[in-house]
Amino acid sequence: MTESVDFLQINLLGTNESKLRFDKLKAAMANASIDCALICTNTNIYYLTGRVFRGYIFVSTDREEPVYFVRRPSTLRSTSGEKVVHIRKPEEIASALGAINAPIALELDSISYSEACRLAAATGMTAPAGNVSAALRAARAVKTPVELAKLRLSGERQSLVYEHIPHLYREGMTDIEFQIEIERASRLGGCLGQFRVAGREMELFMGNVITGENADTPSPYDFTMGGEGLDPSNPIGANGTIIKPGMPVMVDVNGNYTGYMTDMTRIYYCDNLADEAFKANELSAAICAELASMMLPGAKAADLYARALQMATDAGMADYFMGHRCHAGFVGHGIGIEVNEGPVLAPRSHDIIQKDNVIAVEPKFVIPHLGAVGIENTYIVGANGGQAITTARTEPVELD
């Protein structure tokens, strides 16, 4: 039987963008005294090629070109001179590479202990000998122009969906019913669904809608807000609360429209939201604006956190800042392919703000017996500070 078989190019980024990303990674590796690395997680393969495949990318600071080891799919091919080797198992890597006179670093913060040991053995080492995770994190924290364009597009699409949210409400809805309509609107607006989070203990579906006192239920996850969730198997977010007049409804849903995610939170309500909530939301927007103005290349991430806390304290809101019964330890975070990238705006962060960081800032307050209030925006760091790429209006919005 004859048939057309499509071959797909191994690297979708184009020569210049591909070189830019590999060069950034190599610089970060050199900075960490890592000579070569074997990279295999979906997020980092996507970062380096613009696609996800199952396999390994060998990167060396000495060699000009990476080697792409592909397990699946078999349709991937070299189309611009890239070195592509199809393998069935990682034990075939060593012979294809030839003599490597340096330890091969692995993504030891992401791959399992068992896999790390197998890969080390497969590349001729007695044990894993170097960790390339931090170098990848450092490279990815500073976005390229192509990445920034994807982030801007995600922000635009997410903002359009958010403007539509008030029309999705119907009287008597529960938080989860409202969330389901927001999920559908997001998906129809192009949201890809997949929500990539780094770290094995983090799990999130399409983001969260948190209504009223549910906000004060602590969660096991290290997100800013908690919520009881619908089931103890997934204790986060909406818990079936009926949305009633006076309750703030915090909407923080998935902004992955391009493979790159933006993060945006807004408050909605039906009738009679307390002045206290409007004031706290205004304070949150003021903190966002202040932190955006402080997002200058060279600034210390920890200073941004300190300034946010100071503003909350000055307003008498310190007890409710970033939670009440349970407090999140940060006010902002880098974002891109994953929702939790560098830099981190936290008290003990050693991160320095750099141009083309993309940072979500989310100064939120949990006011007892009222609920969660505050906004979140995603910013691109430029020479003069942060520019918001999530642009829905920041005031609490009344539901139709």
Add this chain to the structure above:
Amino acid sequence: MTESVDFLQINLLGTNESKLRFDKLKAAMANASIDCALICTNTNIYYLTGRVFRGYIFVSTDREEPVYFVRRPSTLRSTSGEKVVHIRKPEEIASALGAINAPIALELDSISYSEACRLAAATGMTAPAGNVSAALRAARAVKTPVELAKLRLSGERQSLVYEHIPHLYREGMTDIEFQIEIERASRLGGCLGQFRVAGREMELFMGNVITGENADTPSPYDFTMGGEGLDPSNPIGANGTIIKPGMPVMVDVNGNYTGYMTDMTRIYYCDNLADEAFKANELSAAICAELASMMLPGAKAADLYARALQMATDAGMADYFMGHRCHAGFVGHGIGIEVNEGPVLAPRSHDIIQKDNVIAVEPKFVIPHLGAVGIENTYIVGANGGQAITTARTEPVELD
């Protein structure tokens, strides 16, 4: 300020069910010569307590009771005499445990190399010294009555949603538009959204709707079916194909309604589906029925795979069995808290079928230039074979 603080019980399972699960785990540990273990992944903490928390469970085959180390949330408490220790970091575990004269095994197939090394050091070991992953997998492969009840309920709810699927179609829809309506119907029907899959290279949002020739696009993921996906960042499933007369539409969406998942696939079409597709679907249903009858305690999982392949071969369909350009290496898999548990029905599987295994069987065919056809059911293994808990009608269903 005085306030009511709710304390939540550390273990939701009740004394008998809790003891049953810990005893199963201890038996599997003893079988693997593991004396004690520290367990920390969300799935296994959920298995052992009925809830997810951030922390660690110390299990010893010598001691009667486990020790629960809790990092988050702070609201978890002992309510039935359990030993609960609140900690800020894993380095506090060793002093709380006292002298342990055995190596402490970890979930080395799931936790990162970095975390494994940190936990080993935190518990006084120079390096990770044992892997409890396989013992947990073995324990979880045989479900308890409480787990079976949750699986039956998921199957009932998922089957109700599937019966509703034909009504969600509107003429001119793309695959993803159809999928979005199925996602919404699933969520309104109680689907929790979260789709737990073991293995770092596996990613799936709400399952897949695969239409026409898109079925023959290989994917990097080790699911039975591929599909191009909407974006190279997530190359699986629906790709924007407009659903046209004659195209089989394979629906395989998330069955997590209770924390435990069922897996079900059915075929839909609008007008004029080729006889070839009906025949292949009938063959798939016949293979499911045959494998269900072979699911006897003591049977070899590999024999079930061989029988499925034989039936496909006898029907002249071997080239299309489990894919065409890319073939999946299995015809069924255990399922429960995660979608890919034991036993695995694959050619080189060493698994033996046991009573109270829960197994999804998915003999699917990718017919070139037509698409994917076949069904999937989830079965509970009893003394007389498998009983299906996914019960939607198995014939291809015409869309309204």
